[in-house]
Amino acid sequence: MSIVKNLPFEWLVGLRYTRAGKRSGRNSFISFISLISMAGIGLGTAALIVVLSVMNGFEKEVTTRMLSVLAHVEVFDLRGAMPDWEQRARQAAANPQVRAAAPFVETEGMLIRDDILRPSVVRGVLPSAEKNVSEVGERMREGSLDTLKPGQFNVVLGAELARALKVKVGQTVTLARAQAPGAGGAMQPRVRSLTVSGIFEVGHNQFDSGLAFINISDAEQLAGVAAPSGLRLRLADMQRAPEVARQLKQSMPGDLFMRDWTSANSTWFAAVKSQKNMMFIILTMIIAVAAFNLVATLVMTVTDKQADIAILRTLGASPASIMKIFMIQGGLTGVLGTGFGIALGSVLALNVHIIVPFIEGLFGMHFLSKDIYLISSVPSDLRLSDVTRIGVISVLLAFVATIYPSWRGARVKPAQALRYE
Structure with missing residues (x-):
């Protein structure tokens, strides 16, 4: 008072x-x-x-949720393939921010089940390395990434994609991809049967409804390439991804292209x-x-x-x-x-x-x-x-x-x- x-x-x-x-x-x-x-x-x-x-x-x-699937930084070889990906991974690991690296092959196609068609991004991964750069292995509802064995053409689907195709683990889907023009200049589809060995759910509709994983060697065969498309990197601090991408561009020799997660989703x-x-x-x-x-x-x-x-x-x-x-x-x-x-x-x-x-x-x-x-x-x-x-x-x-x-x-x-x- x-x-x-x-x-x-x-x-x-x-x-x-x-x-x-x-x-x-x-x-x-x-x-x-x-x-x-x-x-x-x-x-x-x-x-x-x-x-x-x-x-x-x-x-x-x-x-x-996006970063549970996306890499913090992606490294591409402008030649279209990266046959020396293991050497590139060691070069990237020299940066103290890089915690893990994994090769990948990415292609697009149409997944078909009976009369149901769904466009999808099919990503070929090395299961043992993929677990270090994404959380897909921890978001499995059924099966696991370890079921993606080379030569078996197994596929792991997003939960919404599997629901749309009405498939369960153990059933098959057909992947149709466009191939180079054949006789007469017409585009010929390339078809391959895949066995569903797992279903994941990250809680992001874009990935749950349009992403599928297969083994990297199977993806190379389907895409008609002999080496991975590039590397996916996991960083200690994802907020420094643009800075680390610039550092890797300067430190890694060769004609490489770096894309961090902020620029990949800039829009x-x-x-x-x-x-x-x-x-x-x-x-x-x-x-x-x-x-x-x-x-x-x-x-x-x-x-x-x-x-x-x-x-x-x-x-x-x-x-x-x-x-x-x-x-x-x-x-x-x-x-x-x-x-x-x-x-x-x-x-x-x-x-x-x-x-x-x-x-x-x-x-x-x-x-x-x-x-x-x-x-x-x-x-x-x-x-x-x-x-x-x-x-x-x-x-x-x-x-x-x-x-x-x-x-x-x-x-x-x-x-x-x-x-x-």
């Missing part, structure tokens, strides 16, 4: 004006509008925190970043609308308190002190509203995994379609940097909203204000 009494008089008056008035209905009405402005700032802040957290979670979840990451920026701008406008409601509140307060302002001026208060009083009143409203919004938004963002299923069950709806959004649940990733940025912007907008009413209050002339008192 003594701390409050020792505050400058501008703070004491500003705090008094912030509280609900008890002497008249007009004061109570003004305080009610101030409370609405505070709630608006809080709800806008909370909405922005929740939306950005969900978008961060979406990006993080999809990236994690998707650019789209997510663009959406986050647009949502931030749009929801910041909502906070701005709520913050500038303070203008109306403070203008009404200034009009109502003209006699008080005049008395303070006659007692020696300067125009700057009067301006400070109303800036303190509006600023406190903004700070309290922002604090409320940060608390509410943080609680909601941390409990999205509970709240969203409850709402979906209550209304019998589903927010995310796996076919469209790649994942079916709503993730959340609350970041301190986002909360800090949102809080600072919200408070700044509230203080900006106080400038005009405070300036107007400082211009009140004591003689005119007291004329009819």
